[in-house]
Amino acid sequence: MEWIKDGNLDFLKKRKIEAREEAQKSVAEIIAKVKSDGDQALLDYTRQFDGIGLASILASEADKNEAVRHVPEPVLAAIKQAAKNIYAFHKKQMPKSWTEPAEQGVVLGQKVTPLDSVGVYVPGGTACYPSSVLMGAIPALVAGVKRVVLVSPPQKNGRIADGVFAAANEIGIDEIYQVGGAQAIAALAYGTESIRPVDKIVGPGNLYVMLAKKQVFGDVAIDSLAGPSEIAIVADEASDPAWIAADLLSQAEHDRLSMPILVTVSEAFGKQVEQEVMKQLKDLPRTDIASESVNRQGKIILVSGLSEAAQVINSIAPEHLELATGDPHALLPLIRHAGAIFLGKYSSEPVGDYFAGPNHIIPTNGSARYASPLGVESFIKRSSIIEYSNDALQANGQAIAAFARFEGLEGHARAVEKRMEGAVVHG
Structure with a gap:
């Protein structure tokens, strides 16, 4: 991990990932092909990119039922409880329509209306993400969206990941398509013979998914242009170095471009955390990915006090922020820019990723300066009322x-x- 002791945060200038012209051109070609050839393009690209020949893009009831039977009972129970927590949290976000009379017979107000349809993209590939199903779809359901569509790339067995099916089944999502990548985004935006277009597309994905969302924006709404995952932790001797190291690695294992950052007032504590990171990397299953993330993007930033720590955090505007200090509530008022804030040494970032209730689809790449996590308000629109x-x-x-x-x-x-x-x- 790189140490920063002089307050120089120039590394933030290199945080944004610039897509090569070839990638942008490739995505444009995929979108055009889906617009012209519909389902056939989806089948062809699934064979080309995923190595799978599908008879149908639409997931069958048999596949859904078979998948759920393969998910262990403790995991099904965890999905069920997580869904309850996420529902409970997001129900508190629901805005209301209102009107208010003023002088001389004037009536002003707003009418809140849910979107008609939403597409939720759930990544596949190197991991299975039932949590992304819950986080993407539940706020839309709470908002009152009538049609919530799920797309996700098929696995090597020819169907979507079992856990993704299980999560969709738990919350009642039954329009599910076995397609991923830029072609899935194009299908959601413009429609094919099987997939009717939607009004908004949400959910994380790889570079090609992000570029596709960028290119279809305007014809359809999107949530954000998400970049690699990132975590910043403000910690001192009040925390266990092994715990902090584990939290840094929880994000480093996502992607080789993920950015794990420790901000601390203690050089000795920082060295302990660094040693723990290297120790824990040895037996981490995704050690190749996490090691590259730590070596290329990992930072330990030494600060003079908690006031400077807050300034550093506000400059980073991290996706995930842990305040693992002796008194995290004293530091909280100084924080202006962060996607999700975890208070105290027991509030590990995965608590929010999976279970607590707040959304884990959070602004990245410094966009927490002006953006918010996905929520119910992401799936409604307001009309002004004037009489x-x-x-x-x-x-x-x-x-x-x-x-x-x-x-x-x-x-x-x-x-x-x-x-x-x-x-x-x-x-």
Whole structure:
């Protein structure tokens, strides 16, 4: 891990992953092919990229039932309880429609309406992510979205990962398609013979998924352009170095580009954590991925005090932030930019990834400066409500017309004046 003792955070300038022109061109070609050839393009790309020949993109009931039978009972129980926790948390986020009367018969308000349809992308490949099913779909269901579609690449056995099916079954998602990559994003955005298009696409994915979401944005809404996972931990001697090392590795094992960062006031403690990281890497199943992440992206930042620690964190704006200090609540008010904040030495990041209830689809690459985790508000839209009585229009019409004419919009002014008693209307 790289040590930073002089406050130089220039590494943040290199955090964003720039896609090569060839990758962007390849994604554009995939999208165009799906738009023109529909299901056949999806089948062809699944054979080309995943090495699997499918008879149908749509997951069958037999596959769903068979998959659930392969998931161990303790895991099914964990999925069930996690779903309850996630539902409970997100129900508290639900905004409401409202109207409010004002003077002279004016009524103002907002109407909250859920989106009609949403596509949830669940990654496949090197791991199985039933947690992404719960985190992507439950807020949409709480918001009232009627059609929630799931897409995920098939495994080597020719079907979606068993755990993904189990999670979808637990929350009642039954429109599931066995397709991944940029082609899945294109299908959700533009539709094929089997897949009707959706209004919004959410969920993490690899570089090609991210580029596809970027290219279809505008024709369809997206949640974000997610980058590699990242964790920053502010810790001192109040925490166990082995625990902190394990938390850093929990994110390093995600991706070779993941960024694990320790911020500490104690050089001795930092060295203990660094030693533990190297020790624990030896028997970590995904050690190749985690080692590259630690060696290329890992940082230990030495600060003079907790005030400087907060400044560093606000500059990083990390996806995940652990405040594992003696008094994390004292540090919390100083934190302005972080996706999810874990307080205290027992609040390990995986608690939030899987179980606690808040969403684990969180802004990355510093976008926590202006963005929020996925939530119910991600799946609703607001319409403004404006009702003016005759008295209100008579009282305010001249001001409105004057404003419109100042902007050079005579038609706007006349639209108001035609309704005003005694007004001189031009034209």
